[in-house]
Amino acid sequence: MSYAKVAEELPAPAPPAQAAQTPERAEVVVDSAGLTDRGLERSRNEDAFLVATLERSLHVHRTNLPEDFQQRLAPDDSVLLMLVADGMGGHSGGDLASRVAVASVSAYIAHYMPWTPPRTMATVPSSQSLPDIRAELDHALAVGDSEVQSAGVERAMPGMGTTLTLAYVAFPRLYVSHVGDSRCYLFRNNALSRLTTDHTLAEQLRQSGRPAGVSQWDHVLWNALGGGEAGVKPEIHHVTLEPGDAILLSSDGLTKHVPDETIAAVLGQMSDATTACRQLVDAANAGGGSDNVTVVVARFGRRVVR
Numbered sequence: 001m002s003y004a005k006v007a008e009e010l011p012a013p014a015p016p017a018q019a020a021q022t023p024e025r026a027e028v029v030v031d032s033a034g035l036t037d038r039g040l041e042r043s044r045n046e047d048a049f050l051v052a053t054l055e056r057s058l059h060v061h062r063t064n065l066p067e068d069f070q071q072r073l074a075p076d077d078s079v080l081l082m083l084v085a086d087g088m089g090g091h092s093g094g095d096l097a098s099r100v101a102v103a104s105v106s107a108y109i110a111h112y113m114p115w116t117p118p119r120t121m122a123t124v125p126s127s128q129s130l131p132d133i134r135a136e137l138d139h140a141l142a143v144g145d146s147e148v149q150s151a152g153v154e155r156a157m158p159g160m161g162t163t164l165t166l167a168y169v170a171f172p173r174l175y176v177s178h179v180g181d182s183r184c185y186l187f188r189n190n191a192l193s194r195l196t197t198d199h200t201l202a203e204q205l206r207q208s209g210r211p212a213g214v215s216q217w218d219h220v221l222w223n224a225l226g227g228g229e230a231g232v233k234p235e236i237h238h239v240t241l242e243p244g245d246a247i248l249l250s251s252d253g254l255t256k257h258v259p260d261e262t263i264a265a266v267l268g269q270m271s272d273a274t275t276a277c278r279q280l281v282d283a284a285n286a287g288g289g290s291d292n293v294t295v296v297v298a299r300f301g302r303r304v305v306r
Helices: 001-010 065-072 094-111 132-155 199-206 260-271 272-286
Strands: 025-037 047-054 080-087 164-170 173-179 182-190 191-194 236-241 248-252 293-305
Touching: 025 047, 025 080, 025 272, 047 094, 047 293, 080 094, 080 248, 080 293, 094 132, 094 164, 132 164, 132 173, 132 199, 132 236, 164 182, 164 248, 173 182, 182 260, 191 260, 248 260, 260 272, 272 293
Parallel strands: none
Antiparallel strands: 025 293, 047 080, 080 164, 164 173, 173 236, 182 191, 182 248, 248 293
């Protein structure tokens, strides 16, 4: 028998087994920070801010559920919550008002607002707003208004009040709820856009066609939490975020002294959110520092993980 013939009839050796390829997936990366400063002229800081991760999870200690059932109990994606409040300057208890507002609104969202998991949101087009979330954020600010009013009555400071600007991010959804003249900006593709409107008498007059001679009303608010008048009218926005976007929340201590062009330059060149916050606060103080200044920055990106 020909050994060559036998060799030809033998099956070719199987190629070495390839390691199973783990599918790639994109993961949202968030870099966020906040910073507040008394400024150069004020004796105390009446601003307050918060940056927090909101999540709901179940920690299983023991179970006889199979693995596929346990996966249903895994923590859902988290929500980024950011708030900035500016106690009304010149009013009694402005510092207390801003702290009460931030604490009560964030507590309502964390403990009482119905949880809409981001994975559930993903079943609805991101361009479509979710009415339940809009209504709950509206109610959250109403709760904050009530709490500030009550605190003012308890401490015999009925005039205390505050602005509040809130960002609720379940990427790619951004919801902004806002009263007063603190601001929320979106930075995208090297362009800065203001999402909120200043709730001042001056801005009302400008929008009604009377732009001349209204600057004296620039810091007179018609819409705020507290302030001695019951009722608040939150301004709510829904935006679909994109990788590379950044959000800025700030009190008016920043925008009094730092033009939009400078803000855009800082956000466009920032190495990280913490550094950007410091640069913006420093710019406000370098420009005059006439008021407390608070900034919160978040930048959103994606990375591929296996």
